Amino acid sequence: MPSPQVITIDGPAASGKSSIARLVAARLGGIYVNTGNMYRAMTWAVLEKGADPADADAVRASAAEVVLESPVYEGRTQVCVNGQLLGDAELNSDPVNRAVSLVARVPEVRRRLVAEQRALAALGLLVMEGRDIGSVVFPESPAKFYIDASEEVRAARRRAQGHQDQVAERDRLDSTRTTSPLVIPDGAMVIDNSHLTLDQAVQAVLDKLPA
Numbered sequence: 698m699p700s701p702q703v704i705t706i707d708g709p710a711a712s713g714k715s716s717i718a719r720l721v722a723a724r725l726g727g728i729y730v731n732t733g734n735m736y737r738a739m740t741w742a743v744l745e746k747g748a749d750p751a752d753a754d755a756v757r758a759s760a761a762e763v764v765l766e767s768p769v770y771e772g773r774t775q776v777c778v779n780g781q782l783l784g785d786a787e788l789n790s791d792p793v794n795r796a797v798s799l800v801a802r803v804p805e806v807r808r809r810l811v812a813e814q815r816a817l818a819a820l821g822l823l824v825m826e827g828r829d830i831g832s833v834v835f836p837e838s839p840a841k842f843y844i845d846a847s848e849e850v851r852a853a854r855r856r857a858q859g860h861q862d863q864v865a866e867r868d869r870l871d872s873t874r875t876t877s878p879l880v881i882p883d884g885a886m887v888i889d890n891s892h893l894t895l896d897q898a899v900q901a902v903l904d905k906l907p908a
């Protein structure tokens with residue numbers, strides 16, 4: 698089997714996906730792609746334009762005007778909106794946390810970001826994490842993972858990061874939306890890391906990679 702070009706990592710909010718994906722990418726010399734940040738950047742731009750995130754038509758119209766780029770810096774993609782590089786303050790703000798799952802359920806927004814994500818494969822080995830990477834973006838990848846953790850553990854992990862985040866509500870919206878809901882992708886290896894340290898969870902992924 699050829700070595701995988703994209704390792705896909707999906708799972709619910711605060712399960713540990715980003716931390717695990719970042720460390721797996723560093724160990725393998727691949728590029729880490731946080732697709733949640735692409736949906737967050739789009740949400741930030743939609744809110745900046747004053748659009749109501751619950752109004753799909755308004756989201757569609759304002760998202761269509763956004764120029765989104767994903768430059769690679771220090772082994773990971775960044776998100777740039779209309780020429781402005783966004784950081785943690787914009788991407789993880791309370792308003793973005795509250796609105797992102799509403800923006801992410803709009804099919805036109807998803808189509809556009811999925812195309813961007815597929816184009817990144819030209820850069821080389823990717824470790825890409827999100828909600829639909831193994832099910833929709835790269836379903837042919839032989840290295841698909843679903844990272845889980847109990848709801849209590851996930852809520853505690855997010856609290857420890859100091860973020861106000863309605864994790865359970867976001868998961869409900871992400872799992873029940875019509876377009877590309879959060880699912881365990883066919884053929885994905887499931888790792889429940891509720892009781893694993895970060896290093897153990899990274900090792901569990903590395904151990905299960907196809908040779």
Ligand code: CDP
Pocket residue numbers: 709710711712714715732733734736737797798799801826827828829830867868871
């Ligand atoms: O880090 P956390 O798991 O809390 O969320 P995230 O990965 O930053 O994703 C933020 C939101 O973007 C999710 O709650 C989904 O609504 C959306 N998302 C998506 O729909 N599809 C993806 N591939 C990635 C994120």
Ligand code: CDP
Pocket residue numbers: 708709710711712713714715716717854855858890893894895896898
């Ligand atoms: O990307 P996602 O929202 O799924 O989760 P994350 O931001 O990678 O992880 C949330 C927090 O849980 C981070 O502070 C991680 O360091 C921590 N974590 C942990 O303590 N033990 C693990 N096995 C996995 C993550």
